[in-house]
Amino acid sequence: MISLLDYGAGNVRSLRNAIHALGFSVTEIERPEDILKAERLIFPGVGAFGAAMERLHRLGYVEPLREYLAAGRPYLGICIGLQTLFEGSEESPGVAGLGLIPGQVRRFDDSELAVPHMGWNDVRVERDSPLFADYAGEKLYFVHSYRAEQTAENADWVLASTDYGCPFISAVQRGQVGAVQFHPEKSGAAGLRLLRRFLAGDAVSATPARRGAAAAPTHLARRIIACLDVRANDAGDLVVTKGDQYDVRESGAVRNLGKPVELAARYYEEGADEVTFLNITGFRDFPLADQPMLEVLERASERVFVPLTIGGGIRAFTDGEGTHYSALDVADRYFRAGADKVSIGSEAVHIVEQVLARGGEGDGSSAIEQIAEVYGNQAVVVSIDPRRIYVERPEDTRHHTVETAEPGPDGERYCWFQCTVKGGREGRDIDAVELARVCERLGAGEILLNSIDRDGTGAGFDLELVGAVRSAVRIPVIASSGAGCVEHFAEVFERTGVEAALAAGVFHRREVPIEAVKGYLRERAIETRLR
Template sequence: MDTTTFNSSNFTAVPGSLGLRNRPLKLHRTAIHFKSFTNFSVRASAVGASDSTVTLLDYGAGNVQSIRNAIRYLGLDIKDVQTPEDILNAKRLIFPGVGAFASMMDVLNKNGMAEALRAYIENDRPFLGICLGLHLLFESSEENGPVKGLGLIPGVVGRFDSSNGCRVPHIGWNALQIKNDSVILDEIANRHVYFVHSYRAVPSEENEEWISSTCNYGIDFISSIRRGNVHAVQFHPEKSGDVGLSILRKFLLPNSSITKKSFEGKATKLAKRVIACLDVRTNDNGDLVVTKGDQYDVREQTKENEVRNLGKPVELAGQYYLDGADEVSFLNITGFRDFPLGDLPMLQILRYTSENVFVPLTVGGGIRDFTDANGRYYSSLEVASEYFRSGADKISIGSDAVYAAEEYLKTGVKTGKSSLEQISRVYGNQAVVVSIDPRRQYLTSPYEVGFKSVKVTNLGPNGEEYAWYQCTVNGGREGRPIGAYELAKAVEELGAGEILLNCIDCDGQGKGFDIDLIKLISDAVSIPVIASSGAGKAEHFSEVFSQTNASAALAAGIFHRKEVPIQSVKDHLLKKGIEVRM
């Protein structure tokens, strides 16, 4: 694919429900370049014109931008379903089900599309369901229910049981066990694919003829089905890198003549994730740059005191995808605090990045309720929706989650009005990450404060043996009367699906993660925990994975400065017997 230069002066924002079309962009002088980042490319000219269109059923919830980008990357056009007749007339239909099962079925039943889908599938027409697109084929789901599905496959979709030690949601790269001829999975034996879900269907004698692969996460569950031309997968091929693109190609272009890549691997179980984080903000010249803080200070300690500039966001994200990052996280620290949706450059970064980066994208910063200068109120749900439409798979909430947790712990009442509750209710808790920014407070006794404390591995400056972790807001500038332990427990109750656990004391120090903190939080909750702050060498990753229950580890500066390549981290982890995606 040719390199394309895209300048902000000739780009119009994609309109959403928030009326953003004509707002001025702030990309300034920085042009954005994007390249082909995968091992094959198929153009529409390679197939007949009548075969170049894919029908997509987008019922209006969650991020389907990624599947759109993958389809277009493979050289095909998209026709969106508007009526039930569009389903019945489709030559190839993809249903990237996202969100919650009950709301999905409600929409499909009300507009007559459920019956059209049933007829289409019963007639053995080419169909690919993704995630909820697999669930709806079963008799019912326990999510927000029980709620009836299409009833084509025997079985009930139930929730994972966290009591057996598995973290729910099931988030990350897991291995498939191929059971039967699946056609679309033929080239990916023993490789990891990306899952993000809390509900699953289980194999039985009644549905075994449908099953093409299973996956183990505490129990064996159905990871894909196939009967004739009907396929559905629990994982997300559009977020599974080259392996996922291969699956989509096999479904969409079964007769295409392109160079194939061998995907033989040694995946056996859920892999530990290595995540690249990009702190994005404007520098003093008004350009969007990737920066990195030293205990949250992003300015150079020089006479000019300028913002550290470590590269361009889209280019770095693309390079990290090539380097093997399992996820890419953007943290917007520009500070559009009075009008987060005025930050169109961040939305543009997501759009550009998601066109060529086929692993999960998380974005955080400014996702909250607010009122603009004209007095118009915007809910946090509207703000998050704009990020999802722009290509984000998960959103990260920081300060707003602290305030919500404080109120919840004070009253014991879930109001349903906090950003965390609103977004997780509509998009599912797997789409919501809570970012915790604590600062270590040393104690001579564990009983000095009313918050959970730990006995620290390294003594405090005055020989203190204990510490508690005080949560902060506003980029670490303000301490709050709540500990990291109490916050983590509260946000899990309020609907968080994952915790990004930072540590101000370790940020930018390169001396390793705060093992005491990460062990405290990862042992306290049953949702995945991402370890952050302090990585300085590959050994720090094996240390955090071997000594805590962290599901993932995140780094920024060592990747930006090319001190430790992502591949070197993964090679080291493999040598230590820690499974990672390769």
């Protein structure tokens, strides 16, 4: 009997779907006594260390879980399921972990690295184990801000390690108890093979650590993300569309570029590293009433085993019956439907305006803070829609300016990037750099950086905009808007250092295949994940 310990945070639907896709069934841990009845136990999760341990204590799971682990019974921890095996974490000082493995979980040094460590990296297998018997060196998907350190006291637990600034533990195993920092259910075919090994009962032991083995470095890949703008057409069906400067109609009807689930599955097969759904209509009044979009996530997560992001309507609201829902309530539904991350757009602008009015510090009430507190920073993406505002001199505005190689209509040599709301239709008195910095302080884990000026043009990413924001924050940045050829992807990686690049229309119309993008990047010696 395979049992899933869902402690109540993060997307576990994808893991259930992966288990079912591999031909296995799974039962849910509903009571403390169910833990000791399990024949194989899986503990997945994302979010804060302290919140996870608090939830385990509240559910009465800690003592039976410790008893199960002490008996050496089959266990697979994923992400938080690995970190809670240690004694504690810098993320939650004073909160004790399960204490099975000696050592502490510490934050990555973000002085030179983007944190969270987010994306596809290799693992360096340091001992022979059936768990990695089918592993052929493929990249696996990581998303975390804290990492377990290898010490002399826990060296006999270490199964694999990964480099990100410094080496960290990416897999542990002793007997039948194992855990991984990456997400096998989000790691494509390679992750599914590893998961199958555990489900089939093959991962029963590991040999002693290899002595004198070459420690080949691992490398984080640049991500290529496919974006699907989803809305209802005139017949009420959800379709993927793409507009010219936000106009999605063609000959009077909504431009239809395909069905969202089928298109997402196609991109997964073609090697997309992530898939993003942006709901550009729907649920503007009552987000949780938009059942078709929830169904899109549920069905997509059955076929797409890479990360899924959903944007549109992630905010607090009151429904027609007077019931109030927080942004956290809304996000929870989307995580439960299959999303790994939520994207906050116009709402983030309003949040930052309120924060700046209070002096620049959060008070815990914003959607960004609430969601990050429970699900972790990596679950919150802030989507910024800026446009260029030209000025003759930097002194002419209080905003962050750049000296531009693209002068304004009257020859202006400087510009700032004004944030917009309502799909780019309304500008606000805040710039993209300021917004990104404040959102990072509030707990956002990633920036999706669009460009009103470049969207749909095929003229390439706005490198000046991307460079300004990338240099201003220490969290990962996704460049978006303007891609028209493979060279544009290499250009934005080489000249700005962003972690990911996103495109929509050129992928939908097959003008620029994902495989062609990755092939060109490899020719330019830019690290990518092979399909």
